[in-house]
Amino acid sequence: MASVTYRNVYKRFGEITVITDLNLEVADKEFVVFVGPSGCGKSTSLRMLAGLEEITEGEILIGDRVVNDVPPKDRDIAMVFQSYALYPHMTVYDNMAFGLKLRKTPKDEIDRRVREAAESLGLVPFLDRKPKALSGGQRQRVAVGRAIVREPAVFLMDEPLSNLDAKLRVTARAEISQLHQRLETTFIYVTHDQVEAMTMGDRIAVLHDGVLQQVDSPRNLYNLPANVFVAGFIGSPSMNFFDSTLVAEDGTYYVDTGDFRIKVPDDLKSRFADNVGKEVIFGIRPEDIHAPDLAPPNITAAPFSATVEVIELLGHESHLFMTTGKNSVVAIVDNRFIVSVGNQVDLVMNVANMHLFDKQTNLAIR
Amino acid sequence: MAHVDASEKQEMGVGARFIAFISSVFLAVIIPLIAFAVIYAGFIFLRDSNAPKWVITLVAIVWGVGGIAVLYWVFNGLVERLPPAWTARLQPFVFVGPALAILVWYLALPTARTFWLSLHDRNADAFVGLANYSAIFTERVMREAFRNNLMWIIFGSTFSVLFGLLVATLADRSRWERVSKTFIFLPMAISFVGAGVIWNFIYEVRPVTVPQIGLLNAIVVALGGTPKPWYAWTDIIPWNNLFLIVIVVWLQAGFSMVLFSAALKGIPSELMEAGRVDGASEIQIYFRIMLPYIRGTIITVWTTIVIFTLKIFDVVWVMTGGQFGTEVIATQFFRQSFVARNSGFGSAIAIILLLAVIPVMIYNLRQFREQEAF
Numbered sequence: 001m002a003s004v005t006y007r008n009v010y011k012r013f014g015e016i017t018v019i020t021d022l023n024l025e026v027a028d029k030e031f032v033v034f035v036g037p038s039g040c041g042k043s044t045s046l047r048m049l050a051g052l053e054e055i056t057e058g059e060i061l062i063g064d065r066v067v068n069d070v071p072p073k074d075r076d077i078a079m080v081f082q083s084y085a086l087y088p089h090m091t092v093y094d095n096m097a098f099g100l101k102l103r104k105t106p107k108d109e110i111d112r113r114v115r116e117a118a119e120s121l122g123l124v125p126f127l128d129r130k131p132k133a134l135s136g137g138q139r140q141r142v143a144v145g146r147a148i149v150r151e152p153a154v155f156l157m158d159e160p161l162s163n164l165d166a167k168l169r170v171t172a173r174a175e176i177s178q179l180h181q182r183l184e185t186t187f188i189y190v191t192h193d194q195v196e197a198m199t200m201g202d203r204i205a206v207l208h209d210g211v212l213q214q215v216d217s218p219r220n221l222y223n224l225p226a227n228v229f230v231a232g233f234i235g236s237p238s239m240n241f242f243d244s245t246l247v248a249e250d251g252t253y254y255v256d257t258g259d260f261r262i263k264v265p266d267d268l269k270s271r272f273a274d275n276v277g278k279e280v281i282f283g284i285r286p287e288d289i290h291a292p293d294l295a296p297p298n299i300t301a302a303p304f305s306a307t308v309e310v311i312e313l314l315g316h317e318s319h320l321f322m323t324t325g326k327n328s329v330v331a332i333v334d335n336r337f338i339v340s341v342g343n344q345v346d347l348v349m350n351v352a353n354m355h356l357f358d359k360q361t362n363l364a365i366r
Numbered sequence: 367m368a369h370v371d372a373s374e375k376q377e378m379g380v381g382a383r384f385i386a387f388i389s390s391v392f393l394a395v396i397i398p399l400i401a402f403a404v405i406y407a408g409f410i411f412l413r414d415s416n417a418p419k420w421v422i423t424l425v426a427i428v429w430g431v432g433g434i435a436v437l438y439w440v441f442n443g444l445v446e447r448l449p450p451a452w453t454a455r456l457q458p459f460v461f462v463g464p465a466l467a468i469l470v471w472y473l474a475l476p477t478a479r480t481f482w483l484s485l486h487d488r489n490a491d492a493f494v495g496l497a498n499y500s501a502i503f504t505e506r507v508m509r510e511a512f513r514n515n516l517m518w519i520i521f522g523s524t525f526s527v528l529f530g531l532l533v534a535t536l537a538d539r540s541r542w543e544r545v546s547k548t549f550i551f552l553p554m555a556i557s558f559v560g561a562g563v564i565w566n567f568i569y570e571v572r573p574v575t576v577p578q579i580g581l582l583n584a585i586v587v588a589l590g591g592t593p594k595p596w597y598a599w600t601d602i603i604p605w606n607n608l609f610l611i612v613i614v615v616w617l618q619a620g621f622s623m624v625l626f627s628a629a630l631k632g633i634p635s636e637l638m639e640a641g642r643v644d645g646a647s648e649i650q651i652y653f654r655i656m657l658p659y660i661r662g663t664i665i666t667v668w669t670t671i672v673i674f675t676l677k678i679f680d681v682v683w684v685m686t687g688g689q690f691g692t693e694v695i696a697t698q699f700f701r702q703s704f705v706a707r708n709s710g711f712g713s714a715i716a717i718i719l720l721l722a723v724i725p726v727m728i729y730n731l732r733q734f735r736e737q738e739a740f
Contacts, residue, residue: 052639073645085640089658098654099644146644 002063002076002153002186003028004049009058011044011210018044019210022058026203031180031187032215033201035194036233041210042190043158049188050079050156062154073102078147079156082163084139086131086146092118093127096146110149117145120182137168144179155180157189161196173199194234198222206230223353228281228362231355237286237319237330239355244282246275246356255282255356259325260304265351272356275365283355286319289331292348301348306331308343320345394447401440405433437464477720484713488706498714508715511693515676517607518614518694522675525615527668530622535652537623538630547627551620558617562684565613569596603691610692613681618674622667629660662733669730676723695719 004026011019019041026032034042047053049060051072059066067075078099086095093114100110118124121141131139140160147155157176161169177200180187191197197204198218206213206221206229214226225231225239232238242257246264253264253272262282264272272280295301306322306329313335320331320339331347339345356365408429415422441460445453459466487494502508533550537543553561570580571593578584583593597609633656641651657664679696682688688697695715703712 050639050643052642072639072642073647077643079640079643081636081640083634083636085634085636087637087640087655087658089661098641098646102645102650146640150644 003030003061004154004186004188005059005061006045006049007059007061009045009048009060010056011041011048011053012056017210019048022212024205024212024215026186026188028186029184031177031189031200031202033197033204034188034190034207035192035197035204036207036213038192039209040207042192042205042207045207046156046158046188046190049154050077051075076153077156078150078152078154079158080140080143080147080160082159084131084143084160084163086139086142088131091128091130092123092134092142092145095131095142096149099146099150113149113151114145117148120148121145136164137172140164140172141175144176148179148183152185154186154188155183157187159191160189162191162193169196176200194236198234206233208233224364224366225355226364228283228357231283231357231364235285235287237332239283239285240289240327240329241357242282242327243359244280246272246278246280248276255280255354257282257324257327259327262302262304262349262351262354264354265300268352268354272365275356275358279359280365281357281359281362283357284349284351285353286330286332288350288353289329289333290348290350291333291337292346294334294337295348295350299348299350300352302351303346303348305344305346308339308341308345311339311341390447394444398440398444401436405429405436408433434464480713480716483709484717486710488708488710490709494710498710499718501711502714502718507693508698510691511695511698513604514607514692514694515678517604518611518675518678519672521608522611522614522618522678523668523671525611526618526622526671527664529615529619530667531626531664533619533623534626534630538627547623550623553617554620556617558680559684561613561617562681565616566685569609571595597686597690597692600690606690607692610681610685613685614675614678618671622671625663625667626660629663630656633659662736665733666730669726669733672726673723673730676719676726695722 004024006022006024009019009022010017022041022045024032034045036042044053048055049062049067051067051070055068059068061067062075062077087098090098096114096117097110100113105113114127115124118127121144123138123141123145126134126138126142131142134142140163143160160176161172164172173196176187176189180200189196189200198221201218203215203217204221205215208229214221214230216224216226221230221234225234228241232241242255242259244255244257247254247256252266253269253276255262255264290296290299290301292301292303304324306320306324308320308322309328310321312319312321316335317332318335318337320333322329322331322345333347357363358365408425412422412426412429415425417425438460442457445456445460448456483490484498485493485495533546537546537550540546556564567579568581569583570578571583572578572580574593578587578593580593582596587593597606600606637655637659638651641655646654677696678694679700682692682694682697683700686692688694688701696719699712699715699719702708702715706712
């Protein structure tokens with residue numbers, strides 16, 4: 001049980017800086033997810049914490065101890081690897097017991113812990129098998145089991161579900177969340193999958209190009225993205241962005257995209273007052289665009305029209321890929337809304353959920 | 367027979383079908399005959415021609431490569447004319463058949479003949495039963511050869527494997543990997559006879575009164591010792607064999623190093639990282655994760671060198687000719703067959719050598735199969 005702290009951490013490979021000034025505090029027993037596109041530095045951040053990668057500059061603390069020069073085995077961590085990294089010549093039992101044997105744990109204690117973990121992961125029938133004879137899901141559970149038996153202060157998971165098929169991934173996701181609740185240990189989990197991040201994390205750290213973009217709860221990340229990158233990364237399909245100008249007319253604010261004008265709700269005016277007359281990026285999520293007749297009640301509707309280019313019918317909803325003059329727009333609409341490709345459709349957006357970003361800094365205007 | 371569509375068949379009259387049948391038989395017989403005639407003509411030309419050398423060379427290449435292609439093509443064509451069931455059954459043999467035939471001719475038949483010879487006397491006249499075999503296991507020189515071969519197997523293979531593994535491991539972590547590996551690998555390119563000459567210089571011994579030109583004795587003398595005749599040092603029999611075994615280790619360590627090096631590089635790095643996180647020291651990772659991971663390669667290399675040392679001949683023949691208690695099975699075989707002209711006894715030794723190799727060979731092949739090498 002321990003907190004984890006990144007303090008001004010940099011990682012450079014020669015000339016290339018892959019992590020820039022990472023500052024992050026992970027509380028004890030917290031489940032934090034590092035998420036970002038590939039190459040964003042999320043795995044490197046985790047590997048530095050594990051001691052598998054040197055820290056170029058700054059400090060990493062586990063609990064109150066600076067671990068920069070502590071070898072991995074003395075960091076009191078356990079890690080689940082993307083490839084699982086099971087020892088192929090050992091049985092499932094020995095794979096799980098290996099770390100304990102190295103630590104000279106008494107034999108009956110090892111046996112108790114391994115059997116307990118195997119029990120909870122449903123691995124008892126496979127204890128005598130070699131990893132080769134296991135399915136992907138079973139291997140993944142062995143990798144988790146190997147981490148559990150160590151009873152570490154911090155669990156590190158590096159994309160542990162990315163080698164599973166979609167269906168198994170959903171189950172495994174829930175299992176890991178349950179595991180976290182049961183073990184009450186600090187979890188740090190790396191993924192490129194925003195669904196995993198949103199469903200599992202207490203807090204999510206979004207990284208991009210080695211820079212931490214935002215750390216927040218899943219709800220805040222979705223509702224109050226700090227910048228254009230986070231707004232575009234979280235949510236699927238991505239948020240729609242329009243290069244716009246914020247104009248004021250007769251005490252009312254409008255967002256002018258060049259194709260259409262959206263009236264800014266009066267209660268949001270105070271937020272944007274400083275940016276009147278400036279270039280801004282207007283953002284609206286596909287799920288905040290509705291068919292006029294099928295829109296939920298109590299939304300602040302602003303009408304606009306667009307031409308349908310592609311329709312993806314998913315059953316419970318349809319995704320419309322459209323253009324409005326020079327911009328393209330995606331909308332998630334009710335499946336009862338019948339349109340065909342090429343149609344000019346009138347839609348409404350719920351501008352209560354609109355986002356505005358500074359054109360220069362890409363930061364959210366709050 | 368040519369396959370004709372059912373619809374076409376109905377349109378054809380009896381006469382037309384008969385002609386089609388005759389022509390397909392004609393094709394099936396005539397084309398192979400022409401092919402054989404052409405190939406035979408090529409053979410006669412190569413045998414009797416007085417044409418310039420380069421013409422003969424060119425014809426030989428075209429005749430050899432083209433002839434094989436034509437043979438395959440003709441046989442394949444013949445088989446494909448058969449009903450589909452028979453085509454499937456016979457087609458593999460068209461392609462494997464020639465190779466199998468050559469194997470039988472060059473391997474199986476000589477083996478059988480050697481066995482037959484081993485049951486006969488020195489001139490292959492009188493049948494002597496197992497007398498040659500009982501002689502093998504009772505003669506003093508043969509027992510010496512068996513003992514020495516055992517030493518070769520044990521020390522030769524073990525040292526080659528250990529040394530190769532050591533170099534592969536150390537080089538893997540060194541900046542000088544390429545240079546060091548090249549130097550270790552270099553002896554592989556030297557023939558056994560060449561190696562024998564080189565090591566003869568290293569072991570060279572001169573009378574105490576003159577300067578030593580042998581490297582080893584020069585060192586011994588410089589350190590205040592007396593020069594030793596090394597492999598001819600009969601006081602330490604059988605350990606003088608080690609001076610010969612070293613040569614093969616020197617030659618084979620490169621081979622084992624290359625294979626081990628490749629195997630070590632093939633270990634996924636996440637496996638070592640998992641070990642590190644699990645609490646293993648680098649030495650524990652080496653012995654408990656890396657070595658077990660490349661176990662298959664170790665066994666393969668080890669058995670390959672065991673087979674090799676079982677058959678060892680050249681080094682011993684060049685260095686000592688089997689004197690000073692360094693006789694091995696293969697040198698005995700050579701001496702009996704080609705010096706003493708005792709074909710029965712020599713053949714019996716060859717058969718014993720073959721029998722000794724087979725179990726190792728089977729184990730080796732099984733290991734290959736486990737690694738899915740084939």
